[in-house]
Amino acid sequence: MERVYLDWNATAPLRPEARAAMAEAMDIAGNPSSVHAEGRAAKGLLERARGRLAEALGAGEADIVFTSGATEAAALALAGRGLCGADVEHDAVHAWIDAGLSVDGAGRVTVDDPATSALQLANSETGVVQDLPAGLAVADVTQGIGRLPFSYQWSGVQVAILSAHKFGGPKGTGALILPRGHDLAAQLKGGGQEMGRRSGTENLIGIAGMAAAAEAALRELAGGTWDRVAQLRNILEKAIAADSPDTIFAGKEAPRLPNTTMMVTPGWKGETQVMAMDLAGFAVSAGSACSSGKVKTSRVLTAMGIAGADAGLRVSLGPQTTEDQVLRFAEAWTTRLKKLRASRAA
Template sequence: MTRRVYLDWNATAPLRPEARAAMIAAMDAVGNPSSVHAEGRAAKGILERARGQVAAALGAASADIVFTSGATEAAALACGGRGLACAEVEHDAVRSWCDQTLAVDGAGRIAVPDPACAAVQLANSETGIVQDLPDALAVTDATQAFGKQPFAFDWSGAQAALVSAHKVGGPKGVGALALRQGTEIEAQIRGGGQEMGRRSGTENLIGIAGFGAAAEAAARELANGVWDRVANLRNILEEALASAELETIFVGKESHRLPNTSLIVAPGWKGETQVMAMDLAGFAVSAGSACSSGKVRESNVLRAMGYTPEQAGQALRISLGPDTTQDDVTRFAETWIAQRRRQRARAA
């Protein structure tokens, strides 16, 4: 039986062995990190070590890091009640908190007239398009870019940044908000005052330990040029698909993109149908951002960039990772091209 090929790294990255080992070790920590006895101090040590690991990977100070249940909660903490502006291409976790809409051009670039009152993603989860962040930006969603391209919160100029563990090979259900010292936000979860009063509730020590280990490993990969190899594989994939001359549109190809992301539009072939066909053929891909319903929907990102409703429903996202091989992308290209030709023959 041919092994399945996972090409949906932007939805979630496989759990890293370093993260698994750190989580298993943290399971033996009996104490509560807020307790002052020896067991509590041991748990606190695990918590603060992970905080330092995430901070170092994000280019922030340990005191800047607030652990949350994920980037969605971090977005609520950073954006809630602030009346921010953002573009239609933002992830729903951010866009749902914004009161004003920013313009987007056909290349997916965001115009930001007042950065101090805006939330701007560092990289789009569907297209992979990377933004140039303006100075003094209120919030940036660094979730997709974290670990895939150089970024340092310290020099970004943003007042707050969101990240998630499972995008870098950590566990699901853990994230962090990097918050510049002196920035005022209102706590969404109140109680015992954990996380410097920003997010109450006993910390998810096991998940946080896994997050720290994953962040450290991701930073090491980035420094060692792993994602340059991934970018080369993405280019091989796109060249193979383009050579088939099947009217394929490569979204954002001329823009600065994440090294692993390719969003293609196949006129006349629904994204949902593409996903199912490739799944049956042994490839895990998606039609855009993963949503809670598990349903494929028309891409609001493509609509904001000026694509037609039909084109927005004909998109397929292929996102690679450090474990992806050249054989994986070659097999995918060959399979997709064969499926596409069959689809076109049926439609003729």
């Protein structure tokens, strides 16, 4: 049975450009902090990757601090700051904020004071896209890179959080973008790497892959690839709605990521749907990958006031997804829903 991967918001497959850059970095033996020739070669590769990532993300006049991923980047950016946020934020951000900002039924957040607030560019569960206000203290742009136009300089945000594996880079690599000279309290202390903000030998292989993936992702976005993905998302939702008119597509009234559908079907728990579709050959999820495997109600759907917040199923497409795969998923899903309802009516 052919497996169909429809969980791109959890992680995107590794891009060939990233794989090639990582293979090249593996041949660099030196530590970037060493002063000998081998160390200088490693340092040169590190700084070239930093420059390539900065150019791709419009952060030429900013500092980039490499981390182990968006979760560490969020802790570094948010710990001890007492910023405001909303209940739709990712767990990695939500853990550090005072979640008092209001959320409407479409998942849009009202930011009262940007300078004291953290806000996501795009929600990992619903795909709802937020307008990032100028002067925003911290922006989580993890789900948006490569899928939405983003430039750090024109966004006007102070600090941005990102993770490589969401746009086809390696897992376990991320970064913070922040103003040059921005004061930031280090969470990891030691050798003083990353301008004293994040000690520890840099993951040179992962960083090289992240820079290459970012460049490839931006080329793909400029080429219109994600416009085609959006059309597939619309085809999926139309097919589902035709057979299940009571299914809610969370956030459909707001701008969304071009690839994301959060389907809420009353009476059918998301975890049960995930298992059923996995057995049918489709990889989907009930929400954020960082929370999957935990039986709990979606905080995001609850904040939006959606009834049946435990009945959400997230389908997230990618450039490799085909129309045939989308239609086969819709057919398999509706077949199982009809069987479930028939068994309950018997």
